Amino acid sequence: MANETSETLPVRISRILAERIISGQLEPGARLRQDHVAVEFGASHVPVREAFQRLEAQGLAVSEPRRGVRVAAFDLREVREVAEMRAALEVLALRHAGPHLTRAILDEAEEATRAGDNSPDVRAWEDANRRFHRLIVTPCAMPRLLAAIDDLHAASARFLFSAWRSDWEARTDHDHRAILAALRTGQVEEAAAILARHVQWIGSKPVRTAAGGTRDVFAIQG
Amino acid sequence: MANETSETLPVRISRILAERIISGQLEPGARLRQDHVAVEFGASHVPVREAFQRLEAQGLAVSEPRRGVRVAAFDLREVREVAEMRAALEVLALRHAGPHLTRAILDEAEEATRAGDNSPDVRAWEDANRRFHRLIVTPCAMPRLLAAIDDLHAASARFLFSAWRSDWEARTDHDHRAILAALRTGQVEEAAAILARHVQWIGSKPVRTAAGGTRDVFAIQG
DNA sequence: GATTTCAGAATTATAGATAATTCTTTGACT
DNA sequence: AGTCAAAGAATTATCTATAATTCTGAAATC
Incomplete structure (x- = not known):
């Protein structure tokens, strides 16, 4: 798992997902499924989970307790x-x-x-x-x-x-x-x-x- | 594992740790070791990790990439x-x-x-x-x-x-x-x-x- | 005596696996 | 035909285990 940059994995994932959300590639309300993201980045659930939390802190995603996390809507x-x-x-x-x-x-x-x-x-x-x-x-x-x-x-x-x-x-x-x-x-x-x-x-x-x-x-x- | 409240585990942990940091019970620079916290709350590393990320987002803790997380100092x-x-x-x-x-x-x-x-x-x-x-x-x-x-x-x-x-x-x-x-x-x-x-x-x-x-x-x- | 290097221990980070919950679809009943 | 309920599938949340990195200490060398 050669990390070419010193950027930590959750940071990397959250940064790329943030770009997609900001650019509109991921539309408001779209579900972010942890397994799917995990396999895409060749990672496991844990770093993906932390990436989601980061996005939530930035206000780009919202997480409902047992119902997954979605791209934040904005009006x-x-x-x-x-x-x-x-x-x-x-x-x-x-x-x-x-x-x-x-x-x-x-x-x-x-x-x-x-x-x-x-x-x-x-x-x-x-x-x-x-x-x-x-x-x-x-x-x-x-x-x-x-x-x-x-x-x-x-x-x-x-x-x-x-x-x-x-x-x-x-x-x-x-x-x-x-x-x-x-x-x-x-x-x-x-x-x-x-x-x-x-x-x-x-x-x-x-x-x-x-x-x-x-x-x-x-x-x-x- | 009877959760009497509907509060999710990482939220619960981060809330309690936040109280300790704010009250001064946990001093600036003190290390937050994930295993110790995990055993205290009868939980595993994963929720503790997410709690740490929450604290970091609030500015109450700082995490150095591979060196653990500490209570944030403030001047x-x-x-x-x-x-x-x-x-x-x-x-x-x-x-x-x-x-x-x-x-x-x-x-x-x-x-x-x-x-x-x-x-x-x-x-x-x-x-x-x-x-x-x-x-x-x-x-x-x-x-x-x-x-x-x-x-x-x-x-x-x-x-x-x-x-x-x-x-x-x-x-x-x-x-x-x-x-x-x-x-x-x-x-x-x-x-x-x-x-x-x-x-x-x-x-x-x-x-x-x-x-x-x-x-x-x-x-x-x- | 001081410095450096190497080895062991502790800790963090990730992966794989299990349990619990929610969503969906199918079937039966009104 | 519509509605409600139950079973199955999918997904989330947690736990246990493994790999990698860093810190600590002691021993050996300069």
Whole structure:
């Protein structure tokens, strides 16, 4: 059982399953059967069980006592909840990160914003977006806070991927640029205010469906 | 193996271990050996393992890959971190709970405040204090937010018990009363502002040691 | 005398097996 | 024909056992 990386088996399994849940490959309500997952990864029940518990802690799965574990469902209410928690916590993190932000970090964040604007698909955009947000809050050096924010990002990304399945058009992210501009001039509070609005902004946006019609899709930014 | 309650075994084990960690019975850095715990609860390794993962998710334990799991250490920096996260999240919760607060709930919260003032020991005070905070935020009906707040409360309580081991004097909690007064007159924002200061207030307070001297102990309220 | 190395013990992590519970399907009865 | 009940299959949860890794201690060498 040559573990090429030092990553422990339950962590590996939970990480891969999390990717599938976030990407929408595993749909909400889908059952996660431990034997099936076990044989897929060539492992036994025990590590799979621990992986499930990890997913549950992240809010990506729910486990009913003797009835197995399912991919967590999420409704608009929970999306709003996650967005508001993100707003509250990322603002807190940014306030503490502010004094430790260097020009190099801000340049990297700007590069991430450009990468987001030029993204060919949602996946690439999400990756760049997350990179931006992580860059500007990481210097707060509050591990517990950053871990919580990461989990919330995962939940956000999940919703994002479920909204835009196929059609997607990149557009320039003005909020990111405004945040960077404020940070470059040392206006941390101004940047935090924009960030709060930016993360929390949830509206609806008409999207062309495959059939040619339009439907309303909730749009989350950030 | 008569489970009198419907509580699942790993949950039961993790709950009891959490109590020990929070109360200080299990000191920071203490090793949690899975066999020992297993024999104590008359269980096997597997449920114990899952209980450990739960504790890790709550931030009460840390697990090094092949070297076992220990009770999480905590320094002043983390205490501050937890306090600030609590301030941010409880304020968010209170804003949403505000419109749904009834007179009955506020009366119950006032009763909890009185119970806190008359507490004979820290443990009773913490219990009443947690009851107060939970009462005023629960009506927000945001399960993920409330779960996060609960975990942060556990971390706070842990610090509280480590600070006041034996000597303890109850005092009237003016902040709680001010929060209630604001809520009774519908001033949710005012209550939220007091709550933020209240939770975040970390100062130092001289405490008589067993030897008769005094030492500085960081005091967390809330 | 100090350091390094090797061996034994303890502990963690995984695998295989067993018991208990739930879901499903089939059959009988109303 | 519809509904309820019971038996079988599938799945979860736990236990016992095995393999792998790390820690501890002592002995040997520098």
